[in-house]
Amino acid sequence: MSLAPGSVRDSIVSYLSMIKTDASVKDIQEAVRLSIGGVSPSSVRSYLNLNTPEIFVRVSRGRYRLRDGDSERDGRQITGQPVIEIGKSKLYHSDCFEWLAQQRDCSIHAVVTDPPYGLIEYTKKEQTKLQSGKGGIWRIPPAFDGHQRAPLPRFTVLGDEDRKALYRFFKKLGALVNRVVVPGGNIVVASNPLLSHLVASAMCEAGLERRGSIVRLVQTMRGGDRPKNAHEEFSEVSVLPRSMWEPWVVFRKPLEGRVQDNLRKWKTGGFRRPSDERPFGDVIKSSPTPKREKKIAEHPSLKPQAFLRQLVRGVLPLGEGVVLDPFAGSGSTLAAANALGYESIGVELDQRYVDIARNAMPELSSIKIDPI
Known part of the structure; x- marks a missing residue:
């Protein structure tokens, strides 16, 4: 089955956008396979090479990341030291x-x-409601058999x-x-x-x-x-x-x-x-x-x-x-x-x-x- 033009490139971009860091060619190939099906490894390598440096950046041997967002990533301390x-x-x-x-x-x-x-129940807004006992997405159930029931997120909504x-x-x-x-x-x-x-x-x-x-x-x-x-x-x-x-x-x-x-x-x-x-x-x-x-x-x-x-x-x-x-x-x-x-x-x-x-x-x- 033939692939739509640009589908391999778009699949690579989607994966690298999602992880927001660099990845090995092997990981990129696997992500493309899971996204659009069987694609030869050489095709993935070709797309990476053809679109570097316009779209991708070769970080080191066999590792690439997206060109977009360079300035945001440079010098940014994410991990730091454990608190x-x-x-x-x-x-x-x-x-x-x-x-x-x-x-x-x-x-x-x-x-x-x-x-x-x-997801919703852990936003700042819903956590504030939980702490104040007002519920929100968290259902504050009534007492049951003399025991106070713990708050439960309303997954059904x-x-x-x-x-x-x-x-x-x-x-x-x-x-x-x-x-x-x-x-x-x-x-x-x-x-x-x-x-x-x-x-x-x-x-x-x-x-x-x-x-x-x-x-x-x-x-x-x-x-x-x-x-x-x-x-x-x-x-x-x-x-x-x-x-x-x-x-x-x-x-x-x-x-x-x-x-x-x-x-x-x-x-x-x-x-x-x-x-x-x-x-x-x-x-x-x-x-x-x-x-x-x-x-x-x-x-x-x-x-x-x-x-x-x-x-x-x-x-x-x-x-x-x-x-x-x-x-x-x-x-x-x-x-x-x-x-x-x-x-x-x-x-x-x-x-x-x-x-x-x-x-x-x-x-x-x-x-x-x-x-x-």
């Missing part, structure tokens, strides 16, 4: 997309993260444009992560039953392999409600099933050779077994985050250490390497890594959560959890 270093963990106060764009290829061994997959923005968000995340993670590295992303399919599709389009999901088996307070303003008339109806599980979508950067080759070279390519007798499973029994942990780290989507430590331990099959959480929040993933003796890096944009993480990380990591 917090506790144990083997480092936390950066930065936009994670900009931070990822500045990192070396193949410098991270695994990713475990709970991103703002609703997302429109078509919101979902398109969500797709672009995760495709960009997938492309950036695909570059910095080593071959065979695990990428585990928290989601929910309503949106996990979009997350999976977008990140696979960015070049990652989907490897299933890990189910956090926990009964949440999402769903199960009777019809609004008609709960007495339809008392036997639940509009949406009560959610009793939480999907963490599992991806892998494509292997380099066989699994055993990848393990020897990159220390990745699988999950760490809990014991010789028991393989790592895709269902982890959990409970809601304990009040003690919520008091230590005030974050609306804080996950319990008992769950996180099992997950973080598993993503490094040989117990070696660096775990990244690009949406670190109040540092719970980093705290879990510290408790395990793993190296970890977190990136958080919101200064409020960075400030919370400073004290929360050592406290969370010191919590005693029953052995896995």
